[in-house]
Amino acid sequence: MQLIFMGPPGAGKGTQAQLLATLWKIPHISTGDILRACVVAKTTLGQKAQAYMDAGDLVPDQLLMDIVQERMNQPDATAGWILDGFPRTVPQAAFFDTLLCDVGGGKSGKDCDLRAVNLDVPDNILVTRLLSRGRQDDNEQTIRRRLQVYREQTEPLIEFYRDRQQLVAVDGDRSMEEVTAQLQQALSVDS
Ligand SMILES: Nc1ncnc2c1ncn2[C@@H]1O[C@H](COP(=O)(O)OP(=O)(O)OP(=O)(O)O)[C@@H](O)[C@H]1O
Numbered sequence: 001m002q003l004i005f006m007g008p009p010g011a012g013k014g015t016q017a018q019l020l021a022t023l024w025k026i027p028h029i030s031t032g033d034i035l036r037a038c039v040v041a042k043t044t045l046g047q048k049a050q051a052y053m054d055a056g057d058l059v060p061d062q063l064l065m066d067i068v069q070e071r072m073n074q075p076d077a078t079a080g081w082i083l084d085g086f087p088r089t090v091p092q093a094a095f096f097d098t099l100l101c102d103v104g105g106g107k108s109g110k111d112c113d114l115r116a117v118n119l120d121v122p123d124n125i126l127v128t129r130l131l132s133r134g135r136q137d138d139n140e141q142t143i144r145r146r147l148q149v150y151r152e153q154t155e156p157l158i159e160f161y162r163d164r165q166q167l168v169a170v171d172g173d174r175s176m177e178e179v180t181a182q183l184q185q186a187l188s189v190d191s
């Protein structure tokens with residue numbers, strides 16, 4: 001199963017991806033988690049990324065492409081994965097198609113079983129959820145910026161995947177259990 005989880009900050013991507021990846025025994029690959037680990041470890045990458053993350057801006061595409069390329073080449077990523085937080089820009093999505101072609105024996109993202117799940121949640125609910133999550137980038141100013149960046153740079157990917165008939169739209173403004181059930185149904189997996 002090759003899944004991309006999309007949606008605005010606070011939509012529940014990480015929550016659902018973690019749960020379903022455990023259930024389906026495939027890796028949950030969160031670029032945000034990878035970057036936060038690099039910040040904590042004070043790696044060169046973490047030092048480059050921190051200011052962007054604290055401001056609610058996207059980290060430059062090239063850094064993300066390097067991270068994802070390395071991660072997708074690890075042995076546990078051969079049988080499938082849930083990718084959470086990537087791609088987030090049109091250049092990232094184009095890069096990902098090429099990468100899938102390289103690691104997937106010549107089948108590009110367009111031709112493989114990739115599905116892009118979009119979790120839709122209204123802004124007022126997102127802000128409430130994020131303020132109560134209380135991560136370092138969950139203050140009011142950064143949340144507003146992340147939502148703006150999402151609308152400008154990431155939301156266009158919904159049409160990108162819809163045009164390719166790979167989009168699965170799910171209402172994320174439900175309880176966690178209801179969202180999980182919707183996802184299982186939409187992706188036709190019972191367990
Ligand atoms: N269906 C839900 N109902 C209520 N709260 C939820 C739901 N799903 C997730 N949450 C809570 O909302 C917060 C944000 O969820 P989560 O971290 O999964 O979002 P995300 O889309 O991964 O966000 P980000 O892109 O900012 O990392 C968390 O505190 C989580 O517990």
Ligand SMILES: Nc1ncnc2c1ncn2[C@@H]1O[C@H](COP(=O)(O)O)[C@@H](O)[C@H]1O
Pocket residue numbers: 009031032033035052053054056057058059060061064084085086087088092137146
């Ligand atoms: N795909 C990405 N492109 C650019 N920047 C990214 C990407 N994924 C994560 N980031 C940065 O990390 C924070 C937190 O990510 P979450 O997915 O919300 O945990 C994000 O605001 C970007 O600065």
